[in-house]
Amino acid sequence: MSQNSVGQSSAHSNHKEIWPKIWKLQVPSAVRIFLWRASHDSLPTNLNLCKRKIRIISVCPICKLESESVLHALWSCPSVQDVWAACSRSLQKMKVSFTSFKEVVEHVLSNFNEEDAEELACTAYKVWRKRNTLVFEEKFEDPLRVVLSASHLSKEFKEANWDASVDRLSSRVGVGVVVRNWEGRVIAILRAPRKLFPNAKLAESVAALRAVLFCKNLGITRLLLEGDTLSVVKDLNSETLDWRSTGLIIQDIKEELKSLSLESVHFISRLSNCIAHCLAKDALKLSEESISMEGVPPCIQHLFN
Numbered sequence: 001m002s003q004n005s006v007g008q009s010s011a012h013s014n015h016k017e018i019w020p021k022i023w024k025l026q027v028p029s030a031v032r033i034f035l036w037r038a039s040h041d042s043l044p045t046n047l048n049l050c051k052r053k054i055r056i057i058s059v060c061p062i063c064k065l066e067s068e069s070v071l072h073a074l075w076s077c078p079s080v081q082d083v084w085a086a087c088s089r090s091l092q093k094m095k096v097s098f099t100s101f102k103e104v105v106e107h108v109l110s111n112f113n114e115e116d117a118e119e120l121a122c123t124a125y126k127v128w129r130k131r132n133t134l135v136f137e138e139k140f141e142d143p144l145r146v147v148l149s150a151s152h153l154s155k156e157f158k159e160a161n162w163d164a165s166v167d168r169l170s171s172r173v174g175v176g177v178v179v180r181n182w183e184g185r186v187i188a189i190l191r192a193p194r195k196l197f198p199n200a201k202l203a204e205s206v207a208a209l210r211a212v213l214f215c216k217n218l219g220i221t222r223l224l225l226e227g228d229t230l231s232v233v234k235d236l237n238s239e240t241l242d243w244r245s246t247g248l249i250i251q252d253i254k255e256e257l258k259s260l261s262l263e264s265v266h267f268i269s270r271l272s273n274c275i276a277h278c279l280a281k282d283a284l285k286l287s288e289e290s291i292s293m294e295g296v297p298p299c300i301q302h303l304f305n
């Protein structure tokens with residue numbers, strides 16, 4: 001597609017052309033899936049929730065000026081203009097008017113290099129998080145911080161998923177950690193059984209700490225940590241101090257994360273965390289810690305077929 005055909009790009013675009021390009025981007029899988037959903041107009045914006053009859057007011061919850069379409073939420077809302085203005089020059093220079101966010105994605109994928117497309121993907125992902133933080137937690141994130149954290153996501157990083165499985169009868173906890181590179185290729189696996197008071201949040205926190213220490217031992221300095229326990233993820237991202245036992249472990253994790261050059265902690269669904277979940281369950285059957293650097297243990301092989 002030539003630079004001149006931008007105006008027609010949406011009308012003539014072929015879905016098949018853009019998806020392989022999205023999958024090739026060197027960004028965390030969560031960001032690729034997000035970009036795909038955003039291009040597919042399937043984010044729960046107020047307008048989309050109205051179309052599904054879940055909400056009755058479609059107006060943007062931030063600027064309150066227009067209906068909140070995906071294009072508005074991620075691109076044209078005055079509240080995100082500062083974020084895009086602080087991005088790399090090529091993204092700033094896009095003075096094209098778009099009618100959908102898919103057109104934005106197509107435009108960047110067709111006219112700019114991969115690095116720009118990765119920046120677009122990570123920034124849009126962070127813009128959506130910024131919007132949710134404001135809407136659900138009433139907290140405002142500085143646009144420059146959003147741009148900075150997005151640029152961290154698009155550079156070289158490792159993704160580590162952790163989970164814990166609790167055996168109440170024997171007061172044991174199984175810790176499961178899977179570390180992957182940007183392509184999603186498994187580079188290390190940890191299964192660790194622990195004697196521990198069988199409390200779910202405590203177990204999840206201990207497992208997250210073990211995951212961070214494991215990654216540090218592997219020499220990882222850019223880490224995207226993902227878990228399926230919202231309360232632990234929230235605590236790790238909050239600045240509040242909590243002096244209960246779980247809170248102390250959370251403090252330890254934060255201290256360990258501080259020494260990494262880049263880190264980011266995200267919540268993912270249980271379904272997306274199934275590898276770590278199976279590893280944690282399997283860890284309960286082991287008598288001691290097991291680390292695999294090559295190949296995957298039998299307990300998770302079915303997830304790769």
Ligand SMILES: [Zn+2]
Nearest residue numbers: 060063064077
């Ligand atoms: Zn708005």
